[in-house]
Amino acid sequence: MSTTLPMAGQVNTVGLTKNDYRGAPSTLCVGCGHNSIANQISAVCFEMNILPENIIKFSGIGCSSKSPTYFLGRSFGFNSLHGRMPSIATGALFGDYRLRGLGVSGDGDSASIGMGQFKHVMRRNVNMVYIVENNGVYGLTKGQFSATADKGLELKKQGTNMYLPVDICQEALASRATFIARLFAGNAKQVKEVLKAALSHRGIAVIDIISPCVTFNNQENTYYSYDFGKANEEPLHDISFHAASEGGGSSISYVPHKPEIALEADMVDGEIREVKLHDGSSIVLKTLEKNYNPTNRIEAMRVLEEAQQNNWLLTGIIYVETGKPALTELSNLTETPLNRLTEQDLRPAPETIKKINDLMF
């Protein structure tokens, strides 16, 4: 790390303290993986000197979707309908293209009821981080199997799960997401570094975080449990996030039409790989036993398939593609955010009405 991070009580470069990034106290279960993720989000935004007003939080319905209340109390937020976070975010981010979305959904919200919207928000490359807090189970309705639950999983009241699981990362990859990561909520350092990279990415950044449900799905030796994660997590690489500039850090400032930044794939030298993000920051990946290249779609498919077949909890950045325009960049929008335009900008001049009537018959 090149910069010294501010300590608690300290003020970051946008003049805020850690307190300014907090949310309301959590009402989720003690020990829920989601709480730790909420805390990491607050910490990361503080460290990255992001103004909370520059983030819009989104969620659907479920335990995970409650969690945006528990971080960034100064950010606007929209807790929408079950499975419909993507469409709300897609429209809302047109309000002010300079804002970055930060969505938190769950496996029920995204992989079941919201599968359609989940996939379409990917292909549109909506400018948001899309976290799926994945625990293989429905929490708020007390412990039903979700679409990501393993076949053969046994739950107290539900019996045995008969169906094969949906793989969030594979779905995201198939739908052309430009940033895909899988993490384990128990690995706080990795969660933090990947969150930073995701926030600096342009367009959609999907993070599938295995986040154990301590109440309904935390039996030993099942994929979504803490024990399994701690014992079996296999990071693809050791990740460190490098801010755009020394001292200043990266802030979410959206730069439309910035020239594409080429991937510095040639920098690969043995074990170190650097991926530059559009705001000038970079992720440095130190590959561990697998010499993994996260900029190759075919490699990403292979590694995900391999992990699923072998029940590996592979974590890290699975795929990243920089330089693709985000949805709002595809439109030729005014420099002033749309939601600050006035009647003068929005209502055609009186003399146009005659021309329009003349266009009719």
Added chain:
Amino acid sequence: MTQRIVNDFSITVGTANGSGSSTANNTILRALFKMGIPVSGKNLFPSNIQGLPTWYTIRVNKDGFTARTETHEIVIAMNPNSFAKDQAAIAPGGAFFYSDDIKQPITRTDIIAYPMPVKELVRNNPDIPTNLRDLVGNMIYVGILAQMIGMDMDKIEMAIRFHFKNKERPVALNMGAVKAGAEWAAANLTKKDSFYVEAMNKTEGLIMADGNTAGALGSIYGGVQFIGWYPITPATSLAESLNDYLPVLRKNPAGKETYAVVQAEDELAAVGMSIGAGWAGLRAMTSTSGPGLSLMTEFYGLAYYAEIPVVIWDVQRMGPSTGLPTRTSQGDLGFAAHMGHGDTNHIVLLPGSVNECFEFGWRAFDIAERIQTPVLVMSDLDFGMNQWMTEPFKYPDSPMDRGKVLWEEDLEKIKGDWGRYRDVDGDGIPYRTLPGNKHPLSAYFTRGTGHDEQAKYNEDSGVWYRNMERLSKKFETARSILPKPVLHTAAHPARIGVIAFGSTEPAIIEAQAMLQQQGVATDFLRLRALPISAEVEEFIRSHEQVFVVEMNRDGHLHEILILELPGMATRLQSIAYNDGLPLTARFVSQAILSQASHIPAGQEEK
């Protein structure tokens, strides 16, 4: 020859869907319009791309009555599959033009039949390329009809020039076919029927347009900034018109766009995106029809409860279910007024002309942002997809009302003391802030779950109750700012009132005239919005019997009025018309005659 019947009949053309007849039919309609004769044109088409029978019916009426009629004085048959049906439909004494390659018998002796050698005339014209023979062939019947009823050739050319945007080659090709038809008719047909058109001056100052184009243009003048949409008949052309006209009207001087359009993956996403954009402060809309509206229902409830402005156009088609996708209806009204689970009530705008589709296009945004609630504009297929004579679109006569929005400087002034769901002004309408606002106290968390005045999650019974009461108050506030009803009163005091809305106005007005001729005076109130205003109650109170006329099975508006005004229930009587075709004056006048309790002696229906 019998007497001349001038400018008072209907023409129906039977063709196969996808055969390109709409250009020909629109040419007839527009040429008649330019001759100054009041006209209407209605496409009665199947849900099919190619092959099934389709009809286009034109009403020509010197008195300005343009509702559909049940009689067809002139029928043009181009489709062998509907030939027998088309022949059977002709009024006695009517004219039957048919393509002579249809080898089917003429069975009627009370009509005048004119065979037309359409195929032969096209084949013999070396200017018409082989691949365009069928398309241009339709212009042959235009020419024959024009010759036989006396349409102006220069007005036909104006219509063709308009359609082909003055491109010389297609104009010449199509005019050539029209002339070939007219010349052949002049040389070979003897006029035996009674129907003629003569130029008048009754369409001066009017334009012809369809309701979907008008709604799109009105929305553009209303400053629409975001459209999430999904294709569905008959609403598709509304979104497509937005795509056509936005680039023309809504780029800033630097060529940048002041709007965004996203074609969504389904109606859930279309309305979700629009609600997201409305929440973020954009004038946002979507357009759909019945099945799409059903899908949008859960989101609609969210927008109601979270108080998010958004405009939805429902271009109604016949339901339930997939129903008759290409037939008109007013069958969504009952559902729309209370769409959503739990207690919801909604603002509904009911445009009654193509011109009003334009006006409500812009007005809907003012209302949505003022009241902070979704606004539904209910048009129908007849408006949306047919060409109507209408007053020219009028530039908005009031400045935009952006509602109660607090920006940084506003929050500074009140020292950040605000609550998203706090009723400060006593009208039930709270203040809102928009994402992007940099004031540290601007943000709030929007949710469809129970919330307090600060938008915080809350399950307290009192908080819930008070918030729901405030939403009711807001709804009451809305009554006074919505478009007032329009009255068409009888020359003499009337005991009978008629209430209707939307595209049925021409049929009701004509029915009023028909009833008046029989000595039955009626007053007509055309409703333009829900919830109703005090004028509606006053109208019902001042008539002994009030017929509520609408195009659905169960009489939705009738039910709504009874719920709103239970004390008036006994005066209200439902006349519901539900076969997918536009309402006719004859149906309305007969229904009123058969149900009216005070009919002058001797005037009962025979």
